[in-house]
Amino acid sequence: MSWTISDIRTFLAVLDAGSISAAAARADLSKSVVSKRISDFEAALGVALFTRHAGRIAPTDSAFALAERLRPALADLVAATESVAGPEAPLRGRLAVAGPMSFGLRHLGPVIAGFARAHPQLEVVLDYDDQLTDLGRSGFDVALRIGWLRDSSLIARRLCEDPHALVASPDYLARHGPILSPADLAGHEAIGYLNARLSEIWPFGPEVAPPRQGRITANNGDAMRDLAIGGLGLALLPLFIVHDALRDGRLVRILPDLPQRRLPVSVVWPPTRPMPRKTRAFIDHIADAFAEDPPWQRGV
Amino acid sequence: MSWTISDIRTFLAVLDAGSISAAAARADLSKSVVSKRISDFEAALGVALFTRHAGRIAPTDSAFALAERLRPALADLVAATESVAGPEAPLRGRLAVAGPMSFGLRHLGPVIAGFARAHPQLEVVLDYDDQLTDLGRSGFDVALRIGWLRDSSLIARRLCEDPHALVASPDYLARHGPILSPADLAGHEAIGYLNARLSEIWPFGPEVAPPRQGRITANNGDAMRDLAIGGLGLALLPLFIVHDALRDGRLVRILPDLPQRRLPVSVVWPPTRPMPRKTRAFIDHIADAFAEDPPWQRGV
DNA sequence: CGCGCGCGTTCGCAATATCCGAACGCGGCT
DNA sequence: AGCCGCGTTCGGATATTGCGAACGCGCGCG
Structure with missing residues (x-):
């Protein structure tokens, strides 16, 4: 039994997606097709790439090692066929x-x-x-x-370049006090971004200390904007996300004249x-x- | 339409074999399968890899360029699957x-x-x-x-190490004169080897001039031995090829005491x-x- | 503690792809 | 002119692929 390009692509897709069901959904294939391709690939290689337990799979160390080599090799193959x-x-x-x-x-x-x-x-x-x-x-x-x-x-x-704006809702500022200078930031919390620490994306330079990161975090900018509109804290967001909320007053800009490095x-x-x-x-x-x-x- | 590993392997096989028929024979496939895979591969890539004329194909420049990249890429892929x-x-x-x-x-x-x-x-x-x-x-x-x-x-x-022997048939020596010293080699011809010049494989060192290469050449050692037995010239051959013919007298060794570098x-x-x-x-x-x-x- | 849920596996079946051999056209060689 | 070997195309048989249903498993929730 030999393997095919589909087997390899399916294997990498399952590894990325984390499950056979998710990979099947992404590839517009049925779960049984994806499951069979994984099993066939394991049989062809003579090694277990995933462990099975109670209807769940988990990648083995071999799976990660194999993927590390398959990705560039597959990319070279594809590049070769597209170069011609x-x-x-x-x-x-x-x-x-x-x-x-x-x-x-x-x-x-x-x-x-x-x-x-x-x-x-x-x-x-x-x-x-x-x-x-x-x-x-x-x-x-x-x-x-x-x-x-x-x-x-x-x-x-x-x-x-993408300027960011530090924003809050009027309601939040009414309850927690106005922010008139950078020093006032210390008394406030910011809504966290799950994929980056505030200090990593803070555009105002090291001389302006960021607010502390609060108990609310989200993994998406629009979600953070909505949480800020709900009064749950300050939010540092790209201008394109908060542009409309600033215009209609649901959010206000904090320290808008502070110089910043545009992202x-x-x-x-x-x-x-x-x-x-x-x-x-x-x-x-x-x-x-x-x-x-x-x-x-x-x-x- | 996409390509498969079989398409790539078949393409490389046809390039190596020089024809669809030869590649088909080597792969134990029918000609129509190989022909279809090549056509499908060309369609998938959107480029002609072979020109067709009167039932013959010839590779295009694109074919060579593609093969140059596909071979290592395919080797990496195979190595990856076998490494796991x-x-x-x-x-x-x-x-x-x-x-x-x-x-x-x-x-x-x-x-x-x-x-x-x-x-x-x-x-x-x-x-x-x-x-x-x-x-x-x-x-x-x-x-x-x-x-x-x-x-x-x-x-x-x-x-x-593989010692070679310079041999000739008794009949050849009777007709062309004996070889008693290295200088006598100049008056004789050697059966050529199609894949290497005599000077490239001459084991007796540069101080012994090889005989000139004659009009008879072959691409195989056994064929050269048979031609030597037939009296068509001297032949420089591995000992394992001429061992039996030496033993039963169909060939005799020329200058057997000459020191040589074993191949x-x-x-x-x-x-x-x-x-x-x-x-x-x-x-x-x-x-x-x-x-x-x-x-x-x-x-x- | 029991039930519902989502997961992955397996199987039978239908659809699709693959492979084969025959037939054909082409040009080269005798 | 006829034969040969090549590659292409086609119809049919075979193999493979993909799907959906059914099932068993453990987890989380009420």
């Missing part, structure tokens, strides 16, 4: 784009729709996930990132040589799209 | 062994049969071909080589890291098998 078409040949294959949820939903849709229309034979996959930290996960070609980059192994191109919005990709044509095309496309200031920055 | 089994797991997968035709037929059969019996889940492929020069051709894991190695990118382990017999493999377990196991096995002098060297 001439420069004028239509783009084909599969381009996976990752990005933050709120940013993606708001600003990437039309841009990527335009790109997909321009390349009808290219399969485009969007995966919006605020927790995304590892471009090495199976199948991603490019990612959008907000903030200063931690992973220096990736190549980055800055698209624009960059970048597209990043792994340093594959030669660069796949589809990756080049996408990066050029999105750079063009962001060449002028985004709408949420006009008038602020 | 623990050290005590039975060897599985596919081990391809290349070697010279005559040597392989005579001396490798029992050795490799023993190895195959010890590892019942491992598929073993033997490819005896005197012209084999490129271990990079698809699918070879190890090769046996006779002679000094040209390709320093391979790792070699010497198994034994090494080595097993070679590419420097893959980590070394596949199957490759390690095979090399150890064949080194053990050749640890004592081979039978054709006893009594000479």
Whole structure:
């Protein structure tokens, strides 16, 4: 019994998704197909990749070790098959784009729709996930990132800058006291962001101490905005998320004149040589799209 | 339409074999299957890999470029899947062994049969071909080589040494005159070896000039021996090929006391890291098998 | 403590893909 | 001119794949 590319892709998908059911849902396959592919793959390799207990699976150490080698090998294979078409040949294959949820939903849709229309034979996959930290996960070609980059192994191109706003609801300030200077921040709590510590994304410089992180956290910017509107604390959020709430008064800006370092919005990709044509095309496309200031920055 | 591992393997096989019919024969598939896989692969990639004319195919430049990238990528994928089994797991997968035709037929059969019996889940492929020069051709894991190695990118382990004999038939010597000293060689012709120039494998050192290469050449040692027996010239051949013909007088040794550098017999493999377990196991096995002098060297 | 839930596995069945052999057209060789 | 070997195409048989239902398991909740 031998393995197939589908077996490998399915294995990596299950590892990423954490369960057969989730991987099946993502791949639009039935659970039985995914389950069988995993079993067949294990039989072909002669090793258990997952342990089974009470209708749950857990990856083995072998699974992680195998994935570590399969991902680049599969990427090379795919890159090889996609490299062979001439420069004028239509783009084909599969381009996976990752990005933050709120940013993606708001600003990437039309841009990527335009790109997909321009390349009808290219399969485009969007995966919006605020927790995304590892471009090495199976199948991603490019990612959008907000903030200063931690992973220096990736190549980055800055698209624009994203100012943040420290906000609170009027109700919150009425109950907890106004904030008239940076020193006043110490007496307040901020709604936490599950995927990054406040100090990591604090844009006002080290001389302004951030408020302490409160007992409320969320893993999504829109959720944090809603919690802030509900009066549960201060929130440091991208302007594009709070723009409307600021305009209609549900939130107010805290210390709006404080100078800040704007957070960059970048597209990043792994340093594959030669660069796949589809990756080049996408990066050029999105750079063009962001060449002028985004709408949420006009008038602020 | 997407491609499969079978498509890739079939493409590389056709490139190696030079025709769909030959590749089909080698793979024990029908011509129509191989033809369809090539067509499907071309459709999936959106590029022509072969040109067709009057029932013949020829590879395009794209085919060579693609193969150059697919071979290592496929090898990485296979290595990854084979790396995952623990050290005590039975060897599985596919081990391809290349070697010279005559040597392989005579001396490798029992050795490799023993190895195959010890590892019942491992598929073993033997490819005896005197012209084999490129271990990079698809699918070879190890090769046996006779002679000094040209390709320093391979790792070699010497198994034994292989003396050669310069021989001729009594009839040839009766017609062309005896050879009493090295200087007499100049007046004679040697049957050529299609895969190596005589000067490349001449074991008697530069101070002994080889005879000139004649109009008769062959690509196989046994064929050269038979041509020598037929009186068509001198032949420089491994002892294991001419051993029996020397014993029964059909050939006689020329200048048998001339000191020579024995040609090494080595097993070679590419420097893959980590070394596949199957490759390690095979090399150890064949080194053990050749640890004592081979039978054709006893009594000479 | 009992029930409902979500998970993964297995099985039978239908749909799809794969493989084979025959037939055909092409150009080269005798 | 006829034969040969090549690659392509097609219809049919076979094998594989994918699906949904049913089941057993342990966990969490009331």
